[in-house]
Amino acid sequence: MSRLTTLTCSLLIAVSSLVPASAVAKKMNPNTFDDEVAVPARGFAQPPPAAGAPNADMPMPDVRIAPARALDRTTVRAALVQARSRNLAAFRAYQKKGVFPSNTMKGTKLNVWLDADGHFCAAATIIKVSGQDDLVTRVAEQNNFIRLADVKQGPLMDWILTSGFTQSEIAAIQEPFMPVTHEPALAPPNGDRPAKPILVDARMRKAEDARLMAKYKSVDKMLVKNAAKSLDAATDRLLKNPTLAWTLIANSDVDVLE
16 A cells, blocks of 8 residues: 555544534435434433332322212201202292193092193103103103102102102192093093093083192292201102202202312
8 A cells, every 4th residue: 555545544533533423424315304313312321210109208298089978857848848949939830820631541549640632740840840841741651640649769769759748748739639420431542542532521521620720829838938957858758869859950940068
């Protein structure tokens, strides 16, 4: 090797030691971008200091779950007072309208939820006015002669518990109807109207209307007289169902005590 060649190689080695590898790479390949060659490989053989074990002197956070809030009797009772007031107003509007179902199905007293002419009983009307249209329709389809005094569970029982009335008061409101025809006949099981038209006797209808008006007036007085006692009983019963009680409170205008 000539002396000139040896000197040239020595100079190249010296210069390359002073130039960054990225510059050399870019010189070798002009189409290469800086960030493609300048980003070093990253990784930790060990976690960084901040990710290590916590300081033994640092207090641990309290992660205990807060206990469920207890129902406040005063709040529950206040919500029931509101519900009772609304439902009593609906009952009075029903009385004022004076249009009642006709018992054309049985020769003795009978609870009729909905008659053939589309008239609901007092209890059904109150429940309907409260916003439970679907429930009222379903009851008419499934058990049109239901007695609310016999209800033990389900949506109807939930409504009773949150109505502000006791179950016995609801039963009193749901006064069964006397027959208003001399030839009562139950509708066929398939839900169709009886093959023979049922004639409502005008005198029987008038007498039944007068009886019902007097009965409802008596029940109304009883509801007013027993309001405080009945609300206490209704509160006691609803407190046994916290979920239902909270639902009533949420749908009321009552301020929840903190």
